[in-house]
Amino acid sequence: MPLGEFDLIRRHFDRPVRHQPLGVGDDCALLAPTPGQQLAVSTDLLVEGRHFLSTVAPQALGHKALAVNLSDLAACGAEPMAYTLSLALPRVDDAWLGAFASGLHALADAHGIELVGGDTTAGPLTIGITVMGQVPPGQALLRSGARPGHVIWVSGWPGRARLWLDAVRGTLRLEGASFEAGRLAMEYPQPRVGLGLALRGVASSAIDLSDGLLGDLAHVLARSGPTSDAALGARIDAHRLPRHPALAGLPEETVLACLLAGGDDYELLFTAPPSRDADVQEAAQRAGVAVHAIGQIVEAPGVEVRDAMGRSLEGPWSGYDHFGTQEGGRA
Structure with a gap:
């Protein structure tokens, strides 16, 4: 019997929450940044044929989908906290999803962050990730500080x-x-x-x-x-x-x-x-x-x-x- 939307989420993406005590599982994830910190948020969209080849290994794709978002946090000097995943799939392939999820979770675990929500739908293979981090006020790295002589x-x-x-x-x-x-x-x-x-x-x-x-x-x-x-x-x-x-x-x-x-x-x-x-x-x-x-x-x-x-x-x-x-x- 083919996997339904909620079955594939439970099998491949539903994990115990460790660092965000307000967690996931309702219509919204409730996040609690460290008091006094600013929230840093970035979103990237990866489309098959535009951002990655159809032949790429799913485990590598899972890694890269999260890595490109973490790179945005790095450029702002932000500490990663959590992320969401939106996934459009042309079909449900259990083996592909398992490998994709393993690459995604391995990088998330390396940076100590949680998957706190998202969405799945049918369509051309498209991966959307929103990542959230935190940074002390006034300490974020921005694009706007370069000056002559730097x-x-x-x-x-x-x-x-x-x-x-x-x-x-x-x-x-x-x-x-x-x-x-x-x-x-x-x-x-x-x-x-x-x-x-x-x-x-x-x-x-x-x-x-x-x-x-x-x-x-x-x-x-x-x-x-x-x-x-x-x-x-x-x-x-x-x-x-x-x-x-x-x-x-x-x-x-x-x-x-x-x-x-x-x-x-x-x-x-x-x-x-x-x-x-x-x-x-x-x-x-x-x-x-x-x-x-x-x-x-x-x-x-x-x-x-x-x-x-x-x-x-x-x-x-x-x-x-x-x-x-x-x-x-x-x-």
Whole structure:
């Protein structure tokens, strides 16, 4: 007998509540943030064929669906609390749901958060997650604090997800360890929650890299400027961009396309005054995440990408646009 809506919820998503004593099970979940904390809320929608390939393993999809939301909390320096799940399914596949739920629950358990509600329906495979966190008033990391002279930093090793996607599309050849490194980056991104928490009071602005480094940097510049009569801009030093070994041996234009315009990295891009360089490194060490200084905020319009000799580089780099180009890291 096929599973009904409430049967599949009970089998795969109904879990004992441990951290939210007001819990789940009624028409609304009742949450109780720590007294004096602000609530941070973020929502993401993943659609098959647009955000993920139909061939992706369901366990990986469960992980990523939650990871991309936790990455938003990380970019705000918020501590995760709970999340809801809305799921549209073309059909009820018990084995698929079991694997999807295992990936989802494993990441939730790693961050100590609860599934406190949601909805299921029939339709094209679509996953909607809303995640809730908390942050002390005045300590949230925002996109609006970058100022001229501030150093631009990026965490981890961006570019691998775009590299893997290009290999899957057949536009480049990628084998062995490089292919696997790209696949893991695409399917199992690691939200930098610990780094976001450690950067509170240190970073002047922050955003997570979902639509490409240059595209997301543009969001920071738009929210932070103008600070004077001149528009706010940035200078990126291409030779200082972190280059994972998977990118070794590829043409420079391919490497820069992955680093600057690839999506689905879910690393943190953030700024800080140069006087806080040591604090940034200390925060990164506490979080166990590598960080790299890649440029500077400037009081001039636009973003300039320069080589080691200070010469401007030109390229067809652009971030991901859900209603425009398919370039970037999304499927």
